Amino acid sequence: MKATEIAEKVSSGEMSARSVVEHHIETINKIESDVNAFNLVTAEQALIDADEIDSKIASGETLGPLAGVPISIKDNLCTRGVETTCSSKILEGWKPPYNATVIEKLREAGAVIMGKTNLDEFAMGSSTENSAFGPTRNPHNLELVPGGSSGGSAAAVAAGFSPLALGSDTGGSIRQPAALCGVVGVKPTYGRVSRYGLVAFASSLDQVGPFANTVSDAALTLEVISGHDPRDSTSIPEKPLEILEVLNQGVDGMRIGVIEELSGKGLEGISPDVSSRVEEAVKVFSNAGATVESASVPASIYGLSAYYVIAPAEASSNLARYDGIRFGPRTEEATTAETMTATRTKGFGDEVKRRIMLGTYALSAGYYDAYYGKSQRVRTLIMNDFAKAYEKFDILISPTAPTTAFPLGDKTADPMQMYLQDVCTIPSNLAGHPAMSVPFGFGEDGMPVGIQILAPAMAEREMFQAAKVLESESGKDIE
Amino acid sequence: MVKILNSLDIKGWETVIGLEVHAELATKTKMFSSALNSFGGEPNSNTDPVSLGLPGSLPVLNEKAVELAIRVGLALNCQVQKSVFARKNYFYPDMPKAYQISQFDLPINKEGWLELPDGRRIGIERAHLEEDTGKITHIGGGGRIHEASYSLIDYNRSGVPLIEIVGAPELRGPDDARDYVSELRSILVTIGASDGKMEEGSLRVDCNVSVRRDGTEELGTRCEIKNINSLRSLGRAIEYEAKRQIEIIESGQEIEQQTRHWDEAEGRTHKLRSKEEAFDYRYFPEPDLVPVEPSEEWIKEIANSLPPLPRDRRHLLAEAIGVEPTETSLIVERDLDTFALQAISSNADKNRVLVHLENNLADGIGKLTPEAFASLTVMETNGELTATQTKRVLADLVESGGDPQGIAKSHGFESMDNSELEEIVERIISENSDDWLSYINGDETERKKKSGFFVGLIMKETSGQADGKIVNQILSAKAEN
Numbered sequence: 021m022k023a024t025e026i027a028e029k030v031s032s033g034e035m036s037a038r039s040v041v042e043h044h045i046e047t048i049n050k051i052e053s054d055v056n057a058f059n060l061v062t063a064e065q066a067l068i069d070a071d072e073i074d075s076k077i078a079s080g081e082t083l084g085p086l087a088g089v090p091i092s093i094k095d096n097l098c099t100r101g102v103e104t105t106c107s108s109k110i111l112e113g114w115k116p117p118y119n120a121t122v123i124e125k126l127r128e129a130g131a132v133i134m135g136k137t138n139l140d141e142f143a144m145g146s147s148t149e150n151s152a153f154g155p156t157r158n159p160h161n162l163e164l165v166p167g168g169s170s171g172g173s174a175a176a177v178a179a180g181f182s183p184l185a186l187g188s189d190t191g192g193s194i195r196q197p198a199a200l201c202g203v204v205g206v207k208p209t210y211g212r213v214s215r216y217g218l219v220a221f222a223s224s225l226d227q228v229g230p231f232a233n234t235v236s237d238a239a240l241t242l243e244v245i246s247g248h249d250p251r252d253s254t255s256i257p258e259k260p261l262e263i264l265e266v267l268n269q270g271v272d273g274m275r276i277g278v279i280e281e282l283s284g285k286g287l288e289g290i291s292p293d294v295s296s297r298v299e300e301a302v303k304v305f306s307n308a309g310a311t312v313e314s315a316s317v318p319a320s321i322y323g324l325s326a327y328y329v330i331a332p333a334e335a336s337s338n339l340a341r342y343d344g345i346r347f348g349p350r351t352e353e354a355t356t357a358e359t360m361t362a363t364r365t366k367g368f369g370d371e372v373k374r375r376i377m378l379g380t381y382a383l384s385a386g387y388y389d390a391y392y393g394k395s396q397r398v399r400t401l402i403m404n405d406f407a408k409a410y411e412k413f414d415i416l417i418s419p420t421a422p423t424t425a426f427p428l429g430d431k432t433a434d435p436m437q438m439y440l441q442d443v444c445t446i447p448s449n450l451a452g453h454p455a456m457s458v459p460f461g462f463g464e465d466g467m468p469v470g471i472q473i474l475a476p477a478m479a480e481r482e483m484f485q486a487a488k489v490l491e492s493e494s495g496k497d498i499e
Numbered sequence: 500m501v502k503i504l505n506s507l508d509i510k511g512w513e514t515v516i517g518l519e520v521h522a523e524l525a526t527k528t529k530m531f532s533s534a535l536n537s538f539g540g541e542p543n544s545n546t547d548p549v550s551l552g553l554p555g556s557l558p559v560l561n562e563k564a565v566e567l568a569i570r571v572g573l574a575l576n577c578q579v580q581k582s583v584f585a586r587k588n589y590f591y592p593d594m595p596k597a598y599q600i601s602q603f604d605l606p607i608n609k610e611g612w613l614e615l616p617d618g619r620r621i622g623i624e625r626a627h628l629e630e631d632t633g634k635i636t637h638i639g640g641g642g643r644i645h646e647a648s649y650s651l652i653d654y655n656r657s658g659v660p661l662i663e664i665v666g667a668p669e670l671r672g673p674d675d676a677r678d679y680v681s682e683l684r685s686i687l688v689t690i691g692a693s694d695g696k697m698e699e700g701s702l703r704v705d706c707n708v709s710v711r712r713d714g715t716e717e718l719g720t721r722c723e724i725k726n727i728n729s730l731r732s733l734g735r736a737i738e739y740e741a742k743r744q745i746e747i748i749e750s751g752q753e754i755e756q757q758t759r760h761w762d763e764a765e766g767r768t769h770k771l772r773s774k775e776e777a778f779d780y781r782y783f784p785e786p787d788l789v790p791v792e793p794s795e796e797w798i799k800e801i802a803n804s805l806p807p808l809p810r811d812r813r814h815l816l817a818e819a820i821g822v823e824p825t826e827t828s829l830i831v832e833r834d835l836d837t838f839a840l841q842a843i844s845s846n847a848d849k850n851r852v853l854v855h856l857e858n859n860l861a862d863g864i865g866k867l868t869p870e871a872f873a874s875l876t877v878m879e880t881n882g883e884l885t886a887t888q889t890k891r892v893l894a895d896l897v898e899s900g901g902d903p904q905g906i907a908k909s910h911g912f913e914s915m916d917n918s919e920l921e922e923i924v925e926r927i928i929s930e931n932s933d934d935w936l937s938y939i940n941g942d943e944t945e946r947k948k949k950s951g952f953f954v955g956l957i958m959k960e961t962s963g964q965a966d967g968k969i970v971n972q973i974l975s976a977k978a979e980n
Contacts, residue, residue, distance in 0.1 A: 097555075098554065098555040104554070104555075106554075111554065114554070116548075116553065116554070116555065117548065117553070118548050118553075118555075120555060215557060216555070216556070216557050217555040217556075218555055219554040219555045220554075220555070220787075222786075223786035223787050224786035250559065251557060251559060252557050252559075253557065253558065253559050253560065253787060253788050253789055254786075254787065254788075254789065333783060334783075334786055336588075336781075337586050337588050337597075337598050337781070337783070340588060340590065340596070340597030340598060341552050341554070341595065341596045341597050342554075343590065343592070343597060345592045345652070346551060346552070346553075346595060347553070347554075356592055356650070357590070360590055360592075380781065383588070383781035383782075383783055384779055384781060385779045385781075388781075388782075388783070392783060
């Protein structure tokens with residue numbers, strides 16, 4: 021059932037929040053052992069929260085727009101008193117003393133938290149195989165990965181564990197797993213959603229966003245979690261988004277560009293399945309009255325390289341605090357320095373260590389300009405190229421990922437192959453622009469394909485209008 | 500001041516000093532969160548997710564800290580500019596995030612100067628904002644890190660706003676360095692930026708010392724000395740370090756650039772690390788904060804709200820008295836300049852104001868009013884009171900206030916009738932005729948000596964009620980007759 025529908029029925033008393041939550045717990049009990057979407061299922065608390073909502077409704081209180089709607093939370097968002105691990109051994113057992121701003125907003129809106137979902141350790145990866153607590157599997161085919169890093173959240177929505185989930189997107193970590201799991205995933209404009217309480221990976225790129233089965237549910241969730249937060253200095257001083265009021269306005273007259281560097285022949289390693297779905301999407305938009313043409317964002321091809329300097333550089337600093345001194349498990353040694361080293365050696369997985377080393381190197385004296393400085397200049401170049409493209413187009417499209425879901429273990433031996441999964445999504449993070457993935461049919465392999473819709477900063481409304489059109493024509497519209 | 504060096508050792512050498520002063524800014528809350536900024540208190544009571552660097556926490560800049568930093572910048576004649584926060588990365592347990600949020604290539608204040616009480620201007624390279632670290636206490640092993648059985652960390656200080664004021668290497672000795680820190684401290688306190696308490700660590704000094712042979716322009720290799728906790732240690736550390744460096748160079752070796760630790764008990768510096776072992780801080784712009792761009796309007800508003808600075812006060816008082824500004828520095832330092840100006844505007848004798856404030860009011864003015872002070876100085880210069888009597892009345896005024904005339908009267912300090920005094924003088928002269936002859940015929944030295952002799956006798960005779968000045972006038976008048 022759609023989130024909007026649940027909220028309506030719970031608010032009107034037609035359905036109890038408890039029954040909704042019980043239904044979802046049942047689904048979890050049935051197949052979670054196969055999928056492993058969660059690091060922690062908070063079923064007991066979810067039922068308590070549901071009862072509280074029901075009693076509020078019974079006493080005539082008006083509830084928020086997500087009354088009684090179950091939601092799963094990526095395990096890198098702080099939940100007060102509830103273990104928050106980032107799927108890392110180094111944070112095992114850590115219970116934050118505070119809630120992330122998005123958690124507060126969800127609770128105010130009446131949402132019920134079902135649990136904390138699995139991710140690639142510290143959100144570093146594209147398959148959720150880098151989790152210290154075992155990989156998540158794709159609900160459409162358990163032999164395949166769900167994508168990542170928010171693979172647990174994407175899988176939770178795809179498997180029916182909750183109609184909504186939150187993830188974080190640093191280089192595609194919401195959009196790519198959304199595409200691979202056949203759900204909607206949104207990375208908002210940088211600063212649109214508060215990062216307070218999101219455990220940082222790369223602060224200048226991280227952004228929290230929703231997963232949902234439908235475009236309108238994703239829009240509703242984004243409306244709830246967006247808006248200025250004084251606790252996040254990079255938060256945009258704007259009121260929460262209002263998307264639903266324009267969601268059905270269509271794309272008639274809209275100018276849509278297909279990014280040639282990230283689609284079709286322009287993109288190395290793109291699977292024919294994905295290519296043909298992009299062509300299909302073009303037809304849908306044309307038929308809906310949009311002008312669709314090829315667009316060029318030349319610098320986007322350098323996005324991946326710039327990203328793999330900037331993100332690890334910031335990560336090397338953000339992850340330095342995990343030293344076993346104040347929180348998390350500690351491996352005790354003779355001296356403080358040795359204790360810190362041993363704690364980190366034992367606590368971090370290989371991919372995290374790889375990126376910490378990469379980032380430390382890139383920021384080192386004598387290398388800063390050649391690596392970090394240059395990457396920041398590439399970032400500016402990408403922004404400029406996007407700005408040029410948006411002179412001609414209202415929105416841009418591309419595939420979300422070059423391929424459909426791939427088998428577990430397929431790319432774990434070759435980090436570069438894994439990194440290429442994010443080639444289409446990274447440019448939006450570097451530019452700070454919104455982008456989302458909309459499920460649009462299936463490949464020959466029967467696995468879902470996602471189309472990425474990109475928009476200029478702050479243009480979430482137009483982005484969602486286009487997504488809605490695509491969804492309506494995809495045969496997946498369950499309204 | 501303990502002198503370690505004899506003059507021979509340092510002859511031919513010049514000590515060059517540049518100071519980095521960290522001052523805790525007097526804000527209510529911390530630099531990047533709403534935890535309280537207050538000294539003392541239960542360990543780890545003034546903390547929150549931000550000052551503990553908990554995962555997911557984010558810094559939000561305290562506007563008051565920026566305002567105070569701008570006050571410091573303006574008071575030090577700096578350019579206030581758009582600034583960017585940067586992360587300074589290094590591992591240490593007192594640093595909860597393993598990076599310190601500081602400012603690197605774009606500090607909020609740059610290129611200013613501070614005027615020493617002697618009128619010399621010392622360059623200020625920059626004065627930037629940063630956050631303080633926590634405080635570690637080593638337990639066991641005499642409090643030293645290597646012998647300690649364990650260490651405790653108090654994060655109450657973590658995230659307290661600091662301003663780091665980097666001075667140019669333009670100081671030339673321990674006295675200079677102390678004068679600079681005193682002056683800076685007094686500026687910081689005057690403008691309300693910091694309480695300036697060195698003993699509570701709210702003012703900390705790192706000291707860069709190098710030496711060079713007299714007459715050379717090129718700077719020598721410097722060493723940075725840490726852990727200086729008082730003005731006294733500052734002077735001692737500089738003297739020790741300069742001597743150490745001179746000895747090394749004179750023995751034909753070269754100075755290694757080092758960070759050294761001042762050991763107060765041993766009275767010496769120890770090597771902490773060499774340049775090669777120095778941290779690579781991997782500075783990069785702090786992505787969790789946006790650049791600080793104070794508006795021209797705001798800077799102007801802050802400039803207009805600045806109280807008169809010690810330098811201005813020295814100049815103002817010096818002008819009122821008619822002396823050089825260097826002569827009024829002690830009074831300004833004691834915060835008695837306003838009092839002095841009030842007394843002067845009540846027609847006090849300017850020079851006596853200066854003398855009494857410097858010599859006789861070191862412990863404060865108590866209940867003394869500027870008006871009473873003014874009339875006292877007038878009484879003194881009119882000869883109504885002798886210097887000794889004036890001091891006595893002054894002490895009473897400080898103690899319990901009141902009117903100088905009344906107090907003088909109650910002590911019986913009524914000025915002697917000159918004819919009465921003249922009689923006494925004549926009697927004393929006749930009783931000591933040999934000495935009187937020496938007074939009349941002796942050379943200047945002899946005359947001085949004898950004048951002291953006579954004044955002493957006359958004072959004794961009059962129980963101190965005679966005015967020494969007048970006695971001398973009578974004596975010289977009689978000598979000429």
